[in-house]
Amino acid sequence: MRTGAQYLKSLADDRTILLDGARVGNVAQDSAFEGIARTFATMYDEAADPSNGMIYISPETGKEANKVFLIPRSLDDLVERRRAISTWAEISKGFVGRSPDHVGGFLAGFASSPETFDKDDRFFGKNVSRFYRKVVEENLFVTYVIIPPQIDRSVTAHGWSEELLQVGALKEQDGGMVVRGSQMLGTATAISDWLFVSCIKPLTPQDERYALSFVLPLDTQGLKVYCRRPYASSQPSHFDYPLSTRFDETDALIVFDDVFVPWENVFVYRDVDLVRRQFFETAxxxxxxxxxxxxxxxxxxxxxxxxxxxxxxxxxxxxxxxxxxxxxxxxxxxxxxxxxxxxxxxxxxxxxxxxxxxxxxxxxxxxxxxxxxxxxxxxxxxxxxxxxxxxxxxxxxxxxxxxxxxxxxxxxxxxxxxxxxxxxxxxxxxxxxxxxxxxxxxxxxxxxxxxxxxxxxxxxxxxYDEALRSAEQFLSSYKLPAILSAK
Ligand SMILES: Cc1cc2nc3c(=O)[nH]c(=O)nc-3n(C[C@H](O)[C@H](O)[C@H](O)COP(=O)(O)OP(=O)(O)OC[C@H]3O[C@@H](n4cnc5c(N)ncnc54)[C@H](O)[C@@H]3O)c2cc1C
Structure with missing residues (x-):
């Protein structure tokens, strides 16, 4: 299983992390991200240590894997999954929200129902299953952006003053699609491996080009991560700010500067109904x-x-x-x-x-x-x-x-x-x-x-069945008082 050192090493790639008007070099060594990256490294080390009980044999890969990614099929599985998630949560005392088990849970839910993603002549279910296996096999850290930038909440993206402010399909290109726009709010994205991009806010039929769901590695060309002000770097010591210095995941606006997404990384393409169902019809x-x-x-x-x-x-x-x-x-x-x-x-x-x-x-x-x-x-x-x-x-x-x-x-x-x-x-x-x-x-x-x-x-x-039955049963137990017939 992946160790903390391997995770830290993998962060030294060509990702575009932007902070305070400049591009960050190796995030694992930058004062804004160093503390939180080390926290995630600790999580990976805990998961890889058999004495912590976080390892299982994945039915999907046949190999050892991290229980936080498990697709629960029984009460025992749910209990095992909860214990593994709790072990990780204890490391940050719950102050890290988007550790790899968060989006990992969404991906397990998608993969438990790949047929949901096969519709009409598009068979993206195999992409969902393949990516889930990859996450499980490589113990990957995926974060997500599934909310449009605020811009104007009185209408959805098709009604905004300019096209493709929210991330959407610009065009199809050999072997995939090109996307342009932005999405909020990538918590921990700067220090993750892959990004899941979609839209959970309800869209209208006119928003078809924004109804997408896909994954990208962080070092994809054109993918920009604009981080908010970090809370870790300016602090005098861990003693003074014990949480800020270790658990600041950073949150970021994500910009897609004409990013190419190969079809094998696409789960939903221009489908308003499916982009919503993926979250709620699956687990x-x-x-x-x-x-x-x-x-x-x-x-x-x-x-x-x-x-x-x-x-x-x-x-x-x-x-x-x-x-x-x-x-x-x-x-x-x-x-x-x-x-x-x-x-x-x-x-x-x-x-x-x-x-x-x-x-x-x-x-x-x-x-x-x-x-x-x-x-x-x-x-x-x-x-x-x-x-x-x-x-x-x-x-x-x-x-x-x-x-x-x-x-x-x-x-x-x-x-x-x-x-x-x-x-x-x-x-x-x-x-x-x-x-x-x-x-x-x-x-x-x-x-x-x-x-x-x-x-x-x-x-x-x-x-509401039970609640309504209860109210109706009570209401039917009494009537208008009988009217005394006048003599
Ligand atoms: C710290 C932090 C981390 C986050 N991390 C992530 C992340 O990792 N990935 C991700 O995808 N997202 C993330 N988010 C985004 C989060 O999912 C959104 O903030 C959330 O979905 C609400 O959307 P919004 O912020 O656009 O609020 P809006 O939808 O703009 O709503 C703001 C307020 O406006 C009012 N309002 C707006 N519309 C209505 C309406 N129709 N009816 C009634 N009242 C309304 C309400 O008072 C509401 O509280 C994060 C947010 C925060 C604050």
Whole structure:
């Protein structure tokens, strides 16, 4: 299985990563990406180590592979998959959202139903199966861009002032198609191996040229990755920003400057109906988002642990109203975990024999995530008080003769040294207040769609038969009072 060193080495290719008006050389060695690239390398090393239980024999390749890519066909498979995803999530405490298991889940869902991609005279199902086998065999890191750039949300791409602002088919060319335009928002794309490009937002029949689905290696000519401001490079140390420096995946606008895509890398071509069905008719959306929720379990537990620790250090943990806040946070963490376990244990077998986590419970929490994650962050903020601000500018105040004595005297707590206290509160600030923290709030609110879109998933996947039966049964149990006949 691929190791971390092999992954890091593979990043030194001809990819076009643009940052701050310049092209980045080797991303693995650039200060903006170095920390996160090392985090992904650690993930690869953990997966390759048999003692971590992440290896299985893939039925598709007959070889050892990473369980995060498994197509679940039983409850046991779902449990094994969850454990493997959790092992990876623990490395970043859930602060890395687009590790290879995320899009890996979507690709497993596509590959579980390749016939979905065979339509009319186009037989792209074989491309889907071949690419999935490649991902499994080579333990590849695929990221995705499946959202059009914002530009104008009052109409879809065909109604915009210029053609091909959203990525679309420019022309067919010998052996493939040429695409032009852009798509948002490639999280971790700069440090991945391949990019999956499609559109999950509903399109209209006039948007046919934008109804595509394809994959590209990152070093493809004409593929440009425009990264937002990085949060890792400007920080004084890991001690000061322990999350920003290691887990900033970076997000990027992707530009396709007349990029050639060979037919064998195409899954959907100019098909508005299929580009949507690929996500929801196959198990892709459910498997990809189950990964996201398993990751969130790790994050919620971690946030709860930091909150509890802060109250212990500040000596507030015995105060009943503080315990109530911790209880509030504990409820939120338990709900995420409970919903994942509920969706797993009440899985549904689809027509291809794929064990799909029950969408009622999966989307049940996701529908509220845009409210509940900010609430968790607000609770941690409230419990931390000004402790996250009453902090030295950097670790240097703790290590320099001029300032160390005052830091040690005034920044300690009972049974906690100044160093440990500062370390804890700097971590809390990286969860609630740093630029990295702000980006995470946005991430949890939007990563799978705007809140109104995600509530739509919850609406469509609840399964109302039982609920309606219950309401109707009750309503039919009583009637208008009998009118007393007048004598
Ligand atoms: C940190 C981060 C990382 C991301 N990573 C990825 C990634 O790796 N890959 C990827 O493909 N995408 C990624 N995304 C993009 C994400 O999928 C989108 O942000 C999400 O789908 C919402 O789309 P939008 O941002 O265009 O919001 P919009 O659709 O423009 O909506 C913004 C707001 O406008 C209002 N609104 C708009 N339309 C309507 C409507 N019809 N009805 C009611 N209200 C409306 C709502 O208030 C909504 O919240 C990421 C986003 C973030 C924030």
């Amino acid at each position: 892709a959306h459910v498997l990809g988002n189950t990964q996201a929720q398993i990751r969130l379990i790790a994050k919620m537990k971690f946030i709860l642990g930091v909150a509890r620790r802060i109250t212990q250090v500040n000596g507030t943990d015995k105060i009943p109203s503080v315990q109530e806040k911790l209880g509030d946070l504990a409820s939120l963490a338990a709900i995420v975990e409970g919903m994942v376990l509920a969706s797993e244990s009440t899985f549904e077998m689809d027509r291809n024999g794929v064990a799909r986590p029950n969408p009622r419970f999966l989307y049940g929490f996701m529908g509220l995530q845009a409210e509940l994650y900010p609430r968790a962050i607000l609770l941690l903020r409230e419990l931390a008080g000004g402790g996250v601000i009453q902090l030295p500018a950097s670790y240097r105040d703790l290590t320099t003769d001029l300032t160390r004595a005052d830091m040690e005297r005034y920044l300690r707590s009972p049974n906690t040294s100044a160093e440990d206290r500062v370390k804890l509160f700097k971590l809390a600030w990286d969860i609630v207040g740093s630029e990295f923290a702000g980006r995470h709030l946005q991430y949890e609110m939007f990563y799978t769609g705007a809140p109104f879109v995600v509530k739509g998933y919850a609406f469509r996947n609840y399964g």
